Amino acid sequence: xxxxxxxxxxxxxxxxxxxxxxxxxxxxxxxxxxxxxxxxxxxxxxxxxxxxxxxxxxxxxxxxxxxxxxxxxxxxxxxxxxxxxxxxxxxxxxxxxxxxxxxxxxxxxxxxxxxxxxxxxxxxxxxxxxxxxxxxxxxxxxxxxxxxxxxxxxxxxxxxxxxxxxxxxxxxxxxxxxxxxxxxxxxxxxxxxxxxxxxxxxxxxxxxxxxxxxxxxxxxxxxxxxxxxxxxxxxxxxxxxxxxxxxxxxxxxxxxxxxxxxxxxxxxxxxxxxxxxxxxxxxxxxxxxxxxxxxxxxxxxxxxxxxxxxxxxxxxxxxxxxxxxx
Amino acid sequence: xxxxxxxxxxxxxxxxxxxxxxxxxxxxxxxxxxxxxxxxxxxxxxxxxxxxxxxxxxxxxxxxxxxxxxxxxxxxxxxxxxxxxxxxxxxxxxxxxxxxxxxxxxxxxxxxxxxxxxxxxxxxxxxxxxxxxxxxxxxxxxxxxxxxxxxxxxxxxxxxxxxxxxxxxxxxxxxxxxxxxxxxxxxxxxxxxxxxxxxxxxxxxxxxxxxxxxxxxxxxxxxxxxxxxxxxxxxxxxxxxxxxxxxxxxxxxxxxxxxxxxxxxxxxxxxxxxxxxxxxxxxxxxxxxxxxxxxxxxxxxxxxxxxxxxxxxxxxxxxxxxxxxx
Numbered sequence: 001x002x003x004x005x006x007x008x009x010x011x012x013x014x015x016x017x018x019x020x021x022x023x024x025x026x027x028x029x030x031x032x033x034x035x036x037x038x039x040x041x042x043x044x045x046x047x048x049x050x051x052x053x054x055x056x057x058x059x060x061x062x063x064x065x066x067x068x069x070x071x072x073x074x075x076x077x078x079x080x081x082x083x084x085x086x087x088x089x090x091x092x093x094x095x096x097x098x099x100x101x102x103x104x105x106x107x108x109x110x111x112x113x114x115x116x117x118x119x120x121x122x123x124x125x126x127x128x129x130x131x132x133x134x135x136x137x138x139x140x141x142x143x144x145x146x147x148x149x150x151x152x153x154x155x156x157x158x159x160x161x162x163x164x165x166x167x168x169x170x171x172x173x174x175x176x177x178x179x180x181x182x183x184x185x186x187x188x189x190x191x192x193x194x195x196x197x198x199x200x201x202x203x204x205x206x207x208x209x210x211x212x213x214x215x216x217x218x219x220x221x222x223x224x225x226x227x228x229x230x231x232x233x234x235x236x237x238x239x240x241x242x243x244x245x246x247x248x249x250x251x252x253x254x255x256x257x258x259x260x261x262x263x264x265x266x267x268x269x270x271x272x273x274x275x276x277x278x279x280x281x282x283x284x285x286x287x288x289x290x291x292x293x294x295x296x297x298x299x300x301x302x303x304x305x306x307x308x309x310x311x312x313x314x315x316x317x318x319x320x321x322x323x324x325x326x
Numbered sequence: 327x328x329x330x331x332x333x334x335x336x337x338x339x340x341x342x343x344x345x346x347x348x349x350x351x352x353x354x355x356x357x358x359x360x361x362x363x364x365x366x367x368x369x370x371x372x373x374x375x376x377x378x379x380x381x382x383x384x385x386x387x388x389x390x391x392x393x394x395x396x397x398x399x400x401x402x403x404x405x406x407x408x409x410x411x412x413x414x415x416x417x418x419x420x421x422x423x424x425x426x427x428x429x430x431x432x433x434x435x436x437x438x439x440x441x442x443x444x445x446x447x448x449x450x451x452x453x454x455x456x457x458x459x460x461x462x463x464x465x466x467x468x469x470x471x472x473x474x475x476x477x478x479x480x481x482x483x484x485x486x487x488x489x490x491x492x493x494x495x496x497x498x499x500x501x502x503x504x505x506x507x508x509x510x511x512x513x514x515x516x517x518x519x520x521x522x523x524x525x526x527x528x529x530x531x532x533x534x535x536x537x538x539x540x541x542x543x544x545x546x547x548x549x550x551x552x553x554x555x556x557x558x559x560x561x562x563x564x565x566x567x568x569x570x571x572x573x574x575x576x577x578x579x580x581x582x583x584x585x586x587x588x589x590x591x592x593x594x595x596x597x598x599x600x601x602x603x604x605x606x607x608x609x610x611x612x613x614x615x616x617x618x619x620x621x622x623x624x625x626x627x628x629x630x631x632x633x634x635x636x637x638x639x640x641x642x643x644x645x646x647x648x649x650x651x652x
């Protein structure tokens with residue numbers, strides 16, 4: 001099957017076009033859809049956060065530190081830096097006896113525009129807690145404390161925690177080992193793996209191939225507002241279709257899992273555009289029959305986003321291209 | 327010749343890839359470089375602002391209203407909404423006896439992040455003057471006043487001003503007529519034309535095929551800080567290489583002209599990514615021998631942008647792909 005495409009349309013004509021690679025794997029580990037070069041390696045970026053949270057549950061650290069479902073959701077999050085995110089991460093970190101200087105991720109303004117504007121208006125500067133990955137990093141620090149591993153240097157590829165995560169993800173992805181040639185925006189190792197292997201790992205999140213994936217998926221579906229934030233697709237999707245687990249990654253990546261259908265989905269916009277990945281994910285979920293009726297209205301702004309001029313008049317849209325695999 | 331590509335690289339591996347179509351036309355109207363489907367129509371968006379300013383000069387309105395070179399540069403600008411831009415447009419509009427409600431463009435926050443943050447910190451809301459196109463719109467209003475055309479409705483495709491602009495651009499682009507099937511972000515008609523025709527128009531800006539193109543190009547090169555803004559490529563490029571005229575357009579478009587070489591350049595990233603269009607433009611200008619030595623250092627951050635994590639550590643880059651046409 002060829003690649004799939006997402007079009008940006010203005011005045012009824014295609015203005016820009018995105019190529020998207022996608023792979024769907026079922027509970028038997030069979031590839032049921034492959035569009036594009038699904039055996040070529042991609043950087044999944046934050047789409048693998050649910051797997052990076054595995055040691056938090058499997059080490060016993062979550063239990064030992066009384067980690068709540070909300071905190072577990074934040075460990076899997078690319079959060080918006082809204083007060084609901086930052087306050088919970090700050091409280092969790094304080095409970096661990098740590099402070100934000102223990103986080104290896106650097107600071108950036110909240111992804112949520114209103115939260116970022118509120119900080120500017122209040123004359124505040126973003127801290128590491130506002131980094132969209134601060135929940136993940138706090139969860140990693142909890143594992144280090146529980147395991148007696150040094151917290152300093154926990155982000156380095158040769159730290160025992162990162163080696164554990166690489167082994168876990170390789171196993172779930174059906175790979176003998178996992179390379180991490182890059183560095184992510186939050187300074188953690190950035191893995192590469194074929195889209196097909198990422199979809200396999202997603203299917204194993206769906207089928208709970210390791211017991212700890214159960215509470216991880218449940219935490220994400222129960223607290224979708226903590227996994228991304230106000231008005232973001234992961235949050236709206238899991239809120240409207242709580243049967244689905246979804247996690248975005250930078251540079252146009254999406255991972256999704258359907259426990260009821262036993263399906264794992266991975267896709268990447270070749271050019272890294274999030275706008276394309278979002279439209280492609282929803283088209284794919286729809287094609288697979290995974291969008292419940294009640295979810296169509298809240299998801300409409302993401303499934304076929306309308307382009308407006310600065311007077312608010314509709315001037316175009318983003319849509320799946322004709323020839324989307326059916 | 328095939329398409330050219332721009333790569334986003336992390337940890338030495340390609341993470342994302344952009345396809346770019348490009349065309350270069352010389353002073354004899356001969357195509358000297360064509361990469362991609364250069365006969366397929368594209369939306370040039372703001373890249374045609376130098377041509378949309380033609381009636382301002384040719385009607386005599388610029389002379390009648392004492393339009394300065396700075397104001398002419400602003401008429402060709404996608405400005406950053408910085409004080410240097412907004413104050414000049416406001417003064418020009420006031421001199422015409424008009425106010426910002428006469429502008430057809432809607433409001434949006436300044437493109438310049440520092441200017442946008444300063445407005446938030448001061449509790450101010452963006453006005454139409456902050457729209458990156460407010461200088462263009464003010465120039466259009468000046469033409470309407472001079473010609474005795476109604477200012478109300480000047481943005482509509484059937485207004486005499488817009489018909490004049492469409493005729494002017496069609497002539498320069500070597501086309502019998504010009505379609506404007508879309509609406510731009512600033513609510514003006516959005517033209518479509520083949521990339522090859524856009525490059526031809528750019529070459530005619532280079533060779534000053536109509537006398538009014540002389541002062542327009544000179545105003546842009548003399549006041550590059552007004553054509554875009556602090557830290558933006560059009561401004562840095564024309565500041566460092568004042569022999570070149572350059573104008574970006576939304577959705578990954580770039581137009582450039584070299585008066586000394588008599589060359590016109592047009593390119594579009596197929597997916598609409600500005601980050602790709604910028605790298606492609608500089609690679610193309612370099613290939614054509616149009617980057618002077620003293621411009622290399624100021625242009626380096628645009629020619630091969632470095633990616634950094636939020637701790638400021640370099641983790642990748644954006645670069646022309648191997649096989650860039652040479």
